[in-house]
Amino acid sequence: xHIHELxxxxxVVDLDILQRNIQSMMDYVRAHNLNLRPHTKTHKIxxxxxxxxxxxxxxxxxxxxxxxxxxxxxxxxxILVAYPIYGVAKWExxxxxxxxxRVTVSVDSLAPIEGLAAAAQKHASVxxxxxxxxxxxxxCGVSGPDAVVALARxxxxxxGLEMRGVMYYPGHVWNKPAEQGPSLAEVAxxxxxxxxxxQGANIPCPIVSGGSTPAAxxxxxxxxxxxxxxxxxxxxxxxxxxxGACTEADIALQVLATVVSTSVPGRAIVDSGSKTLTTDRxxxxxxxxxxxxxxxxxxxxxxxxEEHGHLDISASSATLQVGQRVALIPNHVxxxxxxxxxxxxxxxxxxxxxxxxxxxxxxR
Amino acid sequence: xHIHELxxxxxVVDLDILQRNIQSMMDYVRAHNLNLRPHTKTHKIxxxxxxxxxxxxxxxxxxxxxxxxxxxxxxxxxILVAYPIYGVAKWExxxxxxxxxRVTVSVDSLAPIEGLAAAAQKHASVxxxxxxxxxxxxxCGVSGPDAVVALARxxxxxxGLEMRGVMYYPGHVWNKPAEQGPSLAEVAxxxxxxxxxxQGANIPCPIVSGGSTPAAxxxxxxxxxxxxxxxxxxxxxxxxxxxGACTEADIALQVLATVVSTSVPGRAIVDSGSKTLTTDRxxxxxxxxxxxxxxxxxxxxxxxxEEHGHLDISASSATLQVGQRVALIPNHVxxxxxxxxxxxxxxxxxxxxxxxxxxxxxxR
Numbered sequence: 230x231h232i233h234e235l236x237x238x239x240x241v242v243d244l245d246i247l248q249r250n251i252q253s254m255m256d257y258v259r260a261h262n263l264n265l266r267p268h269t270k271t272h273k274i275x276x277x278x279x280x281x282x283x284x285x286x287x288x289x290x291x292x293x294x295x296x297x298x299x300x301x302x303x304x305x306x307x308i309l310v311a312y313p314i315y316g317v318a319k320w321e322x323x324x325x326x327x328x329x330x331r332v333t334v335s336v337d338s339l340a341p342i343e344g345l346a347a348a349a350q351k352h353a354s355v356x357x358x359x360x361x362x363x364x365x366x367x368x369c370g371v372s373g374p375d376a377v378v379a380l381a382r383x384x385x386x387x388x389g390l391e392m393r394g395v396m397y398y399p400g401h402v403w404n405k406p407a408e409q410g411p412s413l414a415e416v417a418x419x420x421x422x423x424x425x426x427x428q429g430a431n432i433p434c435p436i437v438s439g440g441s442t443p444a445a446x447x448x449x450x451x452x453x454x455x456x457x458x459x460x461x462x463x464x465x466x467x468x469x470x471x472x473g474a475c476t477e478a479d480i481a482l483q484v485l486a487t488v489v490s491t492s493v494p495g496r497a498i499v500d501s502g503s504k505t506l507t508t509d510r511x512x513x514x515x516x517x518x519x520x521x522x523x524x525x526x527x528x529x530x531x532x533x534x535e536e537h538g539h540l541d542i543s544a545s546s547a548t549l550q551v552g553q554r555v556a557l558i559p560n561h562v563x564x565x566x567x568x569x570x571x572x573x574x575x576x577x578x579x580x581x582x583x584x585x586x587x588x589x590x591x592x593r
Numbered sequence: 594x595h596i597h598e599l600x601x602x603x604x605v606v607d608l609d610i611l612q613r614n615i616q617s618m619m620d621y622v623r624a625h626n627l628n629l630r631p632h633t634k635t636h637k638i639x640x641x642x643x644x645x646x647x648x649x650x651x652x653x654x655x656x657x658x659x660x661x662x663x664x665x666x667x668x669x670x671x672i673l674v675a676y677p678i679y680g681v682a683k684w685e686x687x688x689x690x691x692x693x694x695r696v697t698v699s700v701d702s703l704a705p706i707e708g709l710a711a712a713a714q715k716h717a718s719v720x721x722x723x724x725x726x727x728x729x730x731x732x733c734g735v736s737g738p739d740a741v742v743a744l745a746r747x748x749x750x751x752x753g754l755e756m757r758g759v760m761y762y763p764g765h766v767w768n769k770p771a772e773q774g775p776s777l778a779e780v781a782x783x784x785x786x787x788x789x790x791x792q793g794a795n796i797p798c799p800i801v802s803g804g805s806t807p808a809a810x811x812x813x814x815x816x817x818x819x820x821x822x823x824x825x826x827x828x829x830x831x832x833x834x835x836x837g838a839c840t841e842a843d844i845a846l847q848v849l850a851t852v853v854s855t856s857v858p859g860r861a862i863v864d865s866g867s868k869t870l871t872t873d874r875x876x877x878x879x880x881x882x883x884x885x886x887x888x889x890x891x892x893x894x895x896x897x898x899e900e901h902g903h904l905d906i907s908a909s910s911a912t913l914q915v916g917q918r919v920a921l922i923p924n925h926v927x928x929x930x931x932x933x934x935x936x937x938x939x940x941x942x943x944x945x946x947x948x949x950x951x952x953x954x955x956x957r
Contacts, residue, residue, distance in 0.1 A: 236682050236956065270899055292900045312900060313853045315864065315916055318600050337856045340915045361856075368901055369854040369862055376856075400898075489677045490733040492701045492725075498733055500679065503928050508872045534764075535634055535927055536656045536676060537732055551704045552679055563899055564867050568932070570954040590934040592600065
């Protein structure tokens with residue numbers, strides 16, 4: 230079956246591009262003696278996680294304890310929960326997983342250190358800890374070397390925990406490559422000072438975990454980094470394209486949609502709205518559109534209702550007809566995939582199968 | 594179990610408020626001799642749909658053929674698909690349902706009329722049609738009485754179809770009640786002229802379907818309207834509150850979240866981000882926040898990462914601690930619920946059970 234025989238909306242992944250993206254990030258980390266621990270939040274799919282492991286990733290990254298369970302079931306032996314998990318049931322879930330897998334959790338306060346230690350002792354396991362260090366995004370992470378040292382000592386003091394290092398997230402380094410120098414240089418300076426302080430305090434720090442797709446291929450500029458955690462690079466999207474972190478040829482995922490109404494002059498409505506694409510804005514571009522239309526740069530996705538994508542075709546010579554199909558590139562692919570239970574994969578348009586988005590919607 | 598013992602994030606519905614909201618909309622339509630055909634896109638839950646039917650709704654509204662199947666399985670005998678469905682498989686799905694249920698579909702072009710007629714003939718059923726009329730939102734719907742009459746004649750000409758009337762969506766009437774007069778008056782004028790034209794052309798029009806939560810309780814001002822299709826009224830949200838279509842006491846759904854980080858001064862991070870709340874903006878208010886924090890009007894939800902809600906607490910006297918819980922009101926409840934596989938219901942905080950969001954994520 231060809232992808233254009235699928236009912237719409239349909240999320241389709243080009244397997245050739247996906248595999249090239251996975252290989253290309255491996256090539257980058259190998260060239261710079263880094264480890265790759267991809268963030269699975271982008272796809273939440275066991276089969277893609279396994280592909281990433283087979284290509285040479287040292288393990289996987291997740292954001293939730295429930296996602297850790299899915300990736301463990303998928304066969305992953307080494308999982309980083311890059312999130313300051315809070316909650317007894319969640320800590321116990323991770324401690325149970327840690328009985329026969331390597332589980333590491335990032336923290337930036339005492340509460341999860343205490344909680345994870347208690348859970349690990351209860352389940353006779355060892356949970357690894359990375360202390361999160363804020364390098365300028367101001368989301369999570371403690372803000373100076375002293376605070377990292379203080380939390381690391383709390384980790385070292387507790388049975389059931391192993392101090393494995395530090396984590397940083399340069400999510401604010403979101404510029405085109407030519408402009409990236411200064412921000413990453415600032416990150417490098419902060420990480421350098423931190424590592425010096427840890428060494429001075431005799432704190433073991435085998436892992437220095439960084440990286441995020443936009444700046445991933447400059448991670449070697451942050452000296453001391455041992456592994457990176459990009460997620461979006463497997464599919465790419467309008468945002469990674471906008472910052473120059475990929476080319477159009479590297480965008481592996483499209484949303485196929487059908488024109489359902491052309492009643493309003495200058496407009497076309499497609500059957501993909503906010504429940505298909507998400508209302509995430511285009512962070513790296515100048516307009517406020519909700520996605521790009523492949524092959525039609527002069528068509529703007531000016532609005533999304535829940536099941537309606539509003540295309541402004543007034544500046545385009547294209548004459549869209551009811552029933553015609555378009556392919557859309559989401560602004561942000563991670564929450565887009567998270568809306569779907571299943572996405573299709575193909576080579577050259579020939580559908581080869583569908584993957585369950587197995588780690589989405591997991592709550593207890 | 595109390596709702597505060599649930600793992601977070603958790604979506605919880607206060608059953609008392611939900612039932613009061615369902616009853617109150619019934620009271621409104623009865624007082625004005627209108628029918629209620631609630632849009633199930635808001636909840637996608639069979640149990641709530643059945644509650645709406647038991648309280649006196651004449652049928653249900655859906656946006657997709659797959660949702661129509663779920664609501665038919667839930668026992669609904671009379672379903673309106675308020676969407677210009679395009680696709681052979683979707684038309685056939687609806688025609689099959691129409692063999693033993695009343696199924697009506699809105700259209701604004703010839704293609705779905707032809708497609709639904711062919712499907713209905715194939716499956717020996719009759720599909721009802723409403724012609725959609727644009728009253729000013731400029732999304733779907735033909736724009737003048739002549740165009741409605743022309744499409745209605747195409748419907749009347751075809752075996753397998755029954756012309757059941759017209760549909761309008763006053764989704765642009767999104768003002769506070771005091772300001773609502775002019776816009777609804779304009780809608781009333783357009784609908785009045787349309788009905789006159791249909792009568793003049795001898796086109797049967799038993800159903801005039803309107804309504805949407807913000808303007809729902811003024812639907813009687815649009816003379817000729819026979820039924821309304823509000824959805825959000827069951828739960829309400831920050832947007833319906835913002836336009837004065839409900840009070841705080843009418844908000845039935847909250848998202849419970851836990852503070853996971855307070856490392857950055859003036860900020861608190863909670864475990865509910867865009868994959869829990871959606872990035873839908875606050876359309877009815879002046880700020881750009883991503884939700885409201887119950888009991889803390891001075892705390893702003895200034896940003897959402899996928900699993901992080903960024904609270905600005907710099908203007909608040911509240912001192913949020915890691916592990917503390919907050920309750921959030923989503924800006925737009927419909928896409929929020931659509932992110933979850935299951936939501937909880939309670940009375941006075943006592944959890945009574947969970948509902949499957951059964952009609953979400955249905956693709957073929």
